[in-house]
């Protein structure tokens with residue numbers, strides 16, 4: 329059995345890129361026999377939790393919780409930070425990037441990698457699916473766990489990062505990577521009229537309706553082929569190539585596809601957003617499970633440290 333753990337920050341409404349690039353691949357892992365998944369929200373935001381539930385993360389078999397419901401993680405982060413060299417933390421890319429942009433740098437930003445290490449080590453996680461940008465944080469985690477184990481004997485499980493090269497990069501309505509920070513995202517949970525507006529605003533060139541077009545160059549097609557069946561994408565490619573098929577037609581097909589493909593998820597998302605206490609209950613139950621697992625590890629650490 330492998331324990332899989334990952335955390336997602338939630339800085340806004342989860343968009344198509346987050347769903348296809350992170351949420352669905354993680355849920356696939358959670359469905360494989362023998363995998364025991366701990367997925368958590370690195371924040372208090374409800375929108376992201378509703379998206380995980382809407383896409384069918386089975387919280388009866390796995391563990392879904394908020395970081396902030398497990399305060400023990402801060403205690404572990406403190407112990408870990410006492411075994412990690414200050415100099416190495418100054419080399420963290422995430423810290424360097426942000427500190428160049430900010431006028432004032434707080435200590436939390438600096439020690440953040442130790443909190444992330446505690447997030448992982450607290451649950452004996454073996455596999456941690458993350459994006460490339462988190463690789464260095466995983467190295468720090470293995471490093472601090474190794475240092476502690478070396479000094480006190482086997483205490484922590486050394487986790488491995490799982491970077492899935494195949495995970496798609498979903499383009500936004502302007503063709504750049506879809507991101508909340510670029511404001512080019514498609515929020516598939518929007519009410520139909522607003523979703524329609526968003527899809528209609530996808531940027532295209534100005535070739536006339538009659539002209540034959542190259543689907544591969546078109547932002548509408550790029551999104552369509554990520555959500556449609558292969559034969560549907562092939563049909564759209566053909567229509568583009570023949571001419572007489574405009575971007576408005578393609579946008580309409582994309583909108584239809586999003587609405588039908590995600591109709592159940594849209595309904596479930598709205599259901600949870602209108603029944604927040606239910607979401608809360610699931611997260612609270614998850615936190616109980618997470619705390620039980622985490623306390624065993626913390627106990628191990630406290631014993632080694634002589635508390």
Ligand code: ADP
Nearest residue numbers: 345346349350459496497498505506507508509
């Ligand atoms: P954003 O860029 O919108 O702020 P985050 O950095 O919060 O997104 O990413 C959350 C998760 O979603 C990460 O695992 C990230 O790799 C994934 N993700 C974000 N944008 C995309 C995208 N355009 N295509 C594929 N995956 C994405």
Ligand code: TRP
Nearest residue numbers: 333334335336337370444447448
């Ligand atoms: N640092 C991660 C991010 O910015 C989020 C995160 C926090 C995380 N703790 C984690 C990811 C533990 C994996 C495991 O995306």
